Amino acid sequence: MAHEYTAAKKIATKTIIILAVVTVLEVMLALTGKGYIIEGWHMTPWIMHISMIAMSAYKAYLIVFEFMHMKYEAKGLKLSVILPTALLIWAVIAFLYEGNAWKGNRDTVKELSKIEAVE
């Protein structure tokens, strides 16, 4: 019991340090990528965004699996909570695609009204 407690304490400390470091890295990446740290140097937006999303996903993994103890739960519990969230991956793709389509529609309407105005 005592040994278990020390081990758990160690894991918690390790996890919080990793989370803090990743957060600092994220902010540094955001500021560097947008040209705040090195004058005039910008990062390709999609590379920056993908790395930020990956780092946030890693943080989410650490919080759920270590802090919320999901790593040590029964397999059925793990699956029943984590599998449904996979639906969100599709939701993100579908709705962002939809938003982009709205933008396309707006541009089309703008173009058409311009043509009408000329005629």
Place this chain on the structure above:
Amino acid sequence: MNTDTTDIKHTDHDTTANGSWEGAAFPFKVGYGKLMIWYFLLSDAFTFAGFLIAYGTLRFSMPSWPVPDYVFSTFPFLEGHHPLLFVTFMTFVLLFSSFTMIRAVQEGHRENRRGVAIWMGLTIIGGLGFLGCQAWEWTTLIGGEHMSLTTNPFGTHTESGVYLNTDGTPSEETFHAGSTYLIHRMHLADAHEVADAHESDHGASHEVAGAEAHDAGHEDAHGGHSYAGAGDYPDAIVDERGYIHRKFIPSEGENAGKTIHEAFGPKAFGALFFFITGFHGFHVFSGVAFLLIILINVLSGLYVARKNGNEMVEKIGLYWHFVDLVWVFVFLVFYLL
């Protein structure tokens, strides 16, 4: 052969009689309360995901969007721009309250009542600290920068160009496509009076005195120039509510060479920001309330009597970590991307 079959049947029957049908089986090896808090958190995750996806969808549907490191660049007691500094501080406050929470849970497992109380107390302080930070952030946005649910003074240039001087000639101040500006608001002597005067007599509103440019967190945007009241000036248009829309000449795009003025940013920005961070803040607030209740129960010795390793502390711990988890994504979507 025959005996074998009966044996198997017999065993089957035994399992059903003493196992599942009797209850008391824990296939997920957790108590009912803990399992249900997991499913509650799953549903809550979908609620938050819905909001954040709505934000993404609206953002994708707009030609421009306020740049977060311009919008969120104020810091208490400090002048000038400090992009993302304050929200990073807020993130750390919440992260460390998550750490103190897990320490409380661990002390709970070994039935150390004093340890649980101390670490939970620290968690409550962290939660209150986060709420305080959020209150300051909202106050700055609402009171200092005049953002509201329907008005978004943060617009973004879609082409580069140059601002105008007070006499209407192009100034030295240039901007690039994609840079965000803040439409400052000045205090009109009496907004209603001015609006009325504007309707009855077109010239009257210009005579309203006592108006001064309002100093917001963003010092650089306008060099303290003040206008007499609402109206059309050589370098800006001041609307009835006192928002100063500066005039500029784009050097490219369809409006190249024409004089146009700063427009408000996407209307949805304010509503999305206040609603999503507000919903998260409300989760933090209710988390603090539940932490307090459970802390009182810990101190009263209620959970000692239950002898289940302070499972209630574990449950509020799950909720508290979830609030931190949501913040990871709010932070990503609102401030980083």
